[in-house]
Structures are given as structure tokens and as C-alpha cells.
Amino acid sequence: MNIEFSNxxxxxxxxxxxxxxxxxxxxxxxxxxxxxxxxQKSNRDPVMSLSEAQVLDAVDALIKKRLINDESGLHxxxxxxxxxxxxxxxxxxxxxxxxxxxxxxxxLRGAQTPGELRTRSNRLCQFIxxxxxxxxxxxxxxxxxxxxxPREAGKRESRYMHQFSGQVDLSEVSIPIAPVSEIxxxxxxxxxxxxELSALKNEVFELRRLIEQTxxxx
Numbered sequence: 635m636n637i638e639f640s641n642x643x644x645x646x647x648x649x650x651x652x653x654x655x656x657x658x659x660x661x662x663x664x665x666x667x668x669x670x671x672x673x674q675k676s677n678r679d680p681v682m683s684l685s686e687a688q689v690l691d692a693v694d695a696l697i698k699k700r701l702i703n704d705e706s707g708l709h710x711x712x713x714x715x716x717x718x719x720x721x722x723x724x725x726x727x728x729x730x731x732x733x734x735x736x737x738x739x740x741x742l743r744g745a746q747t748p749g750e751l752r753t754r755s756n757r758l759c760q761f762i763x764x765x766x767x768x769x770x771x772x773x774x775x776x777x778x779x780x781x782x783x784p785r786e787a788g789k790r791e792s793r794y795m796h797q798f799s800g801q802v803d804l805s806e807v808s809i810p811i812a813p814v815s816e817i818x819x820x821x822x823x824x825x826x827x828x829x830e831l832s833a834l835k836n837e838v839f840e841l842r843r844l845i846e847q848t849x850x851x852x
Contacts (some may be wrong), residue, residue, distance in 0.1 A: 637699075637726070639741075639799045642692040645672045645682060647701065647798075648741030650717035651734065652677075656757050662705055662716035665690060677754060679743040700724070727779075732770045735759030737779070740796040745783060747791035 639647065649671035654661045663671065669689045675681050693715055696702040706713045720727040720734060729737060735758035736751055743754065748767040761767050771794050774780040781802045785792040795802050 637701075637798050640692065640695075641799070642672075642682075642684065642688060643696055644741045644796075644799055645678075645684075646689060646692045646696060647717055647719050648738055649674075650702070650715065651719065651738040652742065652758065654717070655735075655738070662703075662714040664712055664714055665693070668693070668715060677739075677742060730770075732759045732761065732766070733774060736767070736770055736774065737796060737798075740780065740794070741798065745793040745795040747789075747793050749791055751794070 646668065649668060650661075650663060653663055653667075653671055660667065665686055669684060669686045672678075672684050672689055673682055693702055693704075696717075697704055701717060701719050703716045703718055704713060705716055718725050720729050720737070735755040738758055739751055739755045740746065746754070748764045748771060751771075752761045752764055752767045755761070761770075771780055771782070775782060775794070778797060778801075780794050780796050781804070783793045783795055783802070784804065
């Protein structure tokens with residue numbers, strides 16, 4: 635795979651893929667519609683504030699890479715854009731509906747867990763459960779299109795990242811770890827628990843003494 639998108643190019647392709655599925659009547663997109671889609675505040679991470687000039691620069695670069703078609707002559711005077719990134723006669727990739735939904739969601743939001751992908755791709759495709767998402771991710775990983783990132787501390791699921799913006803170097807992926815001050819040796823934890831247990835016993839003893847004293851006074 636020799637595709638390597640910039641952040642804006644990935645956003646442009648992701649938006650075209652998304653709108654092709656969710657609003658087919660408005661697809662292909664004008665430059666204004668595409669810019670609005672790129673700057674959309676929902677289902678985008680990070681949220682961007684791109685100018686039409688910035689989006690047009692990305693579009694021109696993608697046209698040179700033959701990943702977008704300029705359909706000026708087909709829609710009157712208004713220039714409209716259609717991606718040819720996947721599932722087209724000349725596209726590099728032929729994805730299933732689920733694969734296309736996952737890739738689109740990653741281009742729009744970056745690294746995500748299977749659970750997040752299942753929820754966020756519900757307008758693009760359907761999954762029965764998280765295991766079905768994981769099966770799709772495994773297939774894409776076999777083709778080196780996505781990669782499983784090291785699981786972050788305190789997280790139940792690992793995130794997956796697309797590799798259309800360059801191969802992810804796992805050795806450079808930082809994994810948050812607990813501060814040294816929060817790491818307590820096992821012996822110290824046992825000693826602390828014993829102290830807490832002793833304090834609780836003393837409190838219970840004192841409560842019982844007060845209750846007995848109250849009964850005697852009555």
C-alpha cells in the first residue's frame with residue numbers, strides 16, 4: 635500500500651465516504667458542502683476549522699493521486715467531488731460494507747476500540763456485536779490496513795488505528811502508566827490493609843461499648 639494521507643486528506647476522504655452512504659441524494663459534494671463536512675463537530679476527532687482554500691488544496695492533491703474525481707462537467711456550473719478511494723472501478727480497495735464503515739469511521743476519528751467503532755459506525759453499517767467488529771478489524775490488520783495498538787493502562791479494550799496516513803510505529807506509541815506515587819509495593823499494601831482492619835475493629839468495639847452503656851443507663 636503506497637497511500638499516505640495528510641490529516642486533512644484523511645478527513646476529506648472520510649467525509650466523502652460518509653456522505654456517499656448517509657446522504658446519497660446530496661452526493662457528490664460541492665466544495666462548500668465538503669468543507670462543512672470536514673468541520674462538522676459531531677463524529678469528528680479532532681474537530682477542525684478548515685477554510686475552503688485548505689480543503690481545496692487537499693482535494694487537488696487527492697485528484698493528482700487519482701483518489702478524487704472532479705465532476706464539474708456532470709453537474710452544471712457547480713464543481714462537485716466524488717472519491718474513488720474504494721469500491722469503484724478504478725479504486726485500490728474493494729471493501730465489504732462493514733470494512734468500508736470501519737475504515738470511514740477511523741479516517742474521521744482516528745484510533746478507536748472495537749466497542750467505539752460499533753457504536754459510531756451505526757449509520758454506515760451494522761454489527762451484531764463487538765466480536766463481529768473484531769473479526770473485521772482482524773481481516774483489515776492481515777492486509778496491513780489497520781494495526782492494533784498496545785492497550786492503555788486501565789482500559790479494557792485495545793484501540794485500532796488505520797495506516798492510510800503511514801505505517802504506525804508501535805515502538806513510538808506511548809502507553810500512559812500510573813504515577814510512581816500511586817504504585818505501592820505489595821508488602822506495604824498488606825501492612826496498610828492490616829492497619830485499616832485494626833482501626834475498624836476498634837471502631838466496632840467502641841460502638842458496642844456505647845450501646846451497652848446506653849442500655850445500662852436505661
